[in-house]
Every structure is written in structure tokens, then in C-alpha cells.
Amino acid sequence: MLSVDGLTVRAGSLELVREVSFGIGPGERVGLIGESGSGKSLTALSLMGLLPEGVTASGQARLGGRDLVGVRESGIKELRGRDVSMVFQEPMTALNPLMRVGAQVAEVMTLHGTSRAQARARAVELLGRVRLPRPEEIARSYPHQLSGGQRQRVMLAIALANEPELLICDEPTTALDVTVQKQMLDLIAEVAPALLFITHDLAVIASVCDRVLVMYGGRVVESGPIREVFTRPRHRYTEGLLAASRLTPRGTRLSTIRGSVPSAGQFPEGCVFRNRCPNVTPECETEPALTGDGHAHACWHPAH
Known part of the structure; x- marks a missing residue:
């Protein structure tokens, strides 16, 4: 139903999102996770035609055969709110x-x-x-x-x-207390058509979605079914996110990912995660491709 192929978002010559490709079938719920600055919200805003001034999108995104990227404002206005809708993070x-x-x-x-x-x-x-x-x-x-x-x-x-055919939710429960958050998640799961759910909270994604895309440095570094990605992560970034999340077994000490997400344009050449990865080798100076059927990853030294 939704097909995204080679989506790239730029601010001038600076690439903020690079070659993102994924699909969502009718009734499917897909999660998009990663730390702040990974490109999650820009990916969603590009599908809605709501990118900030000076930021542009290229590549292809089609919803039921209708273009979402590269069309005139009048064309996207016909689709926005009717065929594709978005729930934003802060309603106020x-x-x-x-x-x-x-x-x-x-x-x-x-x-x-x-x-x-x-x-x-x-x-x-x-x-x-x-x-x-x-x-x-x-x-x-x-x-x-x-x-x-x-x-x-x-x-x-x-x-x-x-x-709408597709509902996009961008961190819709971040500012809510735990009880209200659970009510909202149950409601979204009940009423949503096809869903793209964006968050940094892995436990939330696990409760709502069927598949997950892990973003870092403006690109997808791992994707696959929720259960498989969360029990057998391949990319070292996904492994680090899980080790630092509420999904770790009770009694397990939470770990951290060293360093912080670089600013846009400051990610290293080659593997975008190599300046924070504990398993980096000279091979990581070359960018790995996203490979794998069903459960794909872009890592020279996968965790499993």
C-alpha cells in the first residue's frame, strides 16, 4: 500500500536522510525507532509534505499508486488528512x-x-x-x-x-503518564488502519507493531519482524539500544551506548555508527549495504 524507495532528505547540500526504502501493507503496523537526530521525524514529514522551509525530499514514495514526494502543494493537500494522516508529538x-x-x-x-x-x-x-x-x-x-x-x-x-489509508504517529505518547500512555496505545492499535509509528521507546514499539525499522545517521541500519529483531539483533546499534531499554530481563543492569548522536553532517564516513561501536575494525571505514531477506542489516560484524 505504501512504497518508499530511495527517500533522501536534504538541507542544501547536507543529506539528513539517505536512501531510505520500506513498504507497509494494508493493515500492517511498522515501527520506526532510533535516538533523537536519527532522521525518524524527517522521514515522516517528507511523506506528509510538511518539511521545513529549505529542506527538500527526493526519491519515491507512493501511497496506493499516488505520489507523496515531489508533487505540488495542491496535489499533496488532496491526500493529506484524507488518504494519509499524522498524529504529532505535542498536541498543544x-x-x-x-x-x-x-x-x-x-x-x-x-x-x-x-x-x-x-x-x-x-x-x-x-x-x-x-x-x-x-x-x-x-x-x-x-x-x-x-x-x-x-x-x-x-x-x-x-x-x-x-x-485514511495510512496513519503516521510521531512520538504520540511521550508526554503522557504511564496509565494514559497505555490507554492511547491500545486505542491506536484498535482504530488505526495501516500504521507507521515513530518513537525512541522500544517497549512501546513492541506492544504496537509487527515490523520495525531501526534508523541511525539518517539511514535504516536494520529492519525485520519485531520478535526477530528484538531477540536476535544483528546491527551493533540495535544491540546497544536493546541493552539500554526497558526490554532487558528483570534484574539485568542497563548499559549505555558510548558517546552521543553526532549533529547532521558530522557522521563518519563508512559505517555511520563506527565512532560509537565497540566492535569497529578498519573494514568499517567502508559503508556496508543493507542486506538480508526479511531480517536485513547494514553491519560488517553482525551481533548474531
Whole structure:
């Protein structure tokens, strides 16, 4: 359904995302993980046609045969909010503070041809669908009158308004407490069509997704089924993420990955992870290709 091939994102001559390729089938849930600065959000924003000014995308991304990259703004506006929708990380910056919640849910429908009366009625239905109590009252509220969890549910209602084929979630539960986070994850898993879920939290990905893509330095360094990647990681970066995550066995001491993610343009030549990898050799000065059927990795010295 979604096919991404050679997606590259640039700011001038600087490559921020390099040759990213993946696909998502109907009803499939794919996770995109990595530390901040790995290129996850830029990958999602390029699919939505929402890249910052001065940042451009090339390559190919097609949703049901329709181009998402390299099309005019008028063309992507026809798809955005109808065929592909996005739930952003921070609803207080994504929601309009001067508009009532119901009007904001209705707006995305009227932009795609639904009458105002139908959109208003549908907005209340959607607020109930995402399990907000008293949806009629919520529809008359302003964003600042709602809790963080309620605002995030409003964002989900907006994203689902036109029954899109693909839902993109960019760190939608980061600012929520553990109980509300669990409720949101259950809700997303229940109502989402095909899903691209972006986070740095491996435990969240494990609870929601079927497959996972691991990004570092603007490229995919490992991909495959969740269970296989998380139990038998091949890339040393994936191995390090798992050793530092909540997925480690109870009683196991968490470890860290030495160093930090370099700034854009500061990643080393060859393997992008080699300046932080404990198993680096001279061979790593040459960039490894992403290889493997089903469970692919780009590492000269795989962990398993």
C-alpha cells in the first residue's frame, strides 16, 4: 500500500536522510525507532509534505499508486488528512488554541468536501470513538481546557476523520503518564488502519507493531519482524539500544551506548555508527549495504 524507495532528505547540500526504502501493507503496523537526530521525524514529514522551509525530499514514495514526494502543494493537500494522516508529538502546538475542539475536528472534513452540518455531527462521533467522555461537551471546549491525554485523543480523532489509508504517529505518547500512555496505545492499535509509528521507546514499539525499522545517521541500519529483531539483533546499534531499554530481563543492569548522536553532517564516513561501536575494525571505514531477506542489516560484524 505504501512504497518508499530511495527517500533522501536534504538541507542544501547536507543529506539528513539517505536512501531510505520500506513498504507497509494494508493493515500492517511498522515501527520506526532510533535516538533523537536519527532522521525518524524527517522521514515522516517528507511523506506528509510538511518539511521545513529549505529542506527538500527526493526519491519515491507512493501511497496506493499516488505520489507523496515531489508533487505540488495542491496535489499533496488532496491526500493529506484524507488518504494519509499524522498524529504529532505535542498536541498543544498542533492544535489551534483559538478554535473549539469540535470545530478543529470538523475542519479537516470540510476541507475535503463534507458539509458543515455533517462534519459537526461526525466530529462528536469521532470524539466518542476515541473514548473521550461527554464528547458533546469536549467538542465545545478549547484545547487549554483539556488534559494532555484528552488533547492527544483529539489529535487522533482529527487524524481519523476522513478514514485514511495510512496513519503516521510521531512520538504520540511521550508526554503522557504511564496509565494514559497505555490507554492511547491500545486505542491506536484498535482504530488505526495501516500504521507507521515513530518513537525512541522500544517497549512501546513492541506492544504496537509487527515490523520495525531501526534508523541511525539518517539511514535504516536494520529492519525485520519485531520478535526477530528484538531477540536476535544483528546491527551493533540495535544491540546497544536493546541493552539500554526497558526490554532487558528483570534484574539485568542497563548499559549505555558510548558517546552521543553526532549533529547532521558530522557522521563518519563508512559505517555511520563506527565512532560509537565497540566492535569497529578498519573494514568499517567502508559503508556496508543493507542486506538480508526479511531480517536485513547494514553491519560488517553482525551481533548474531
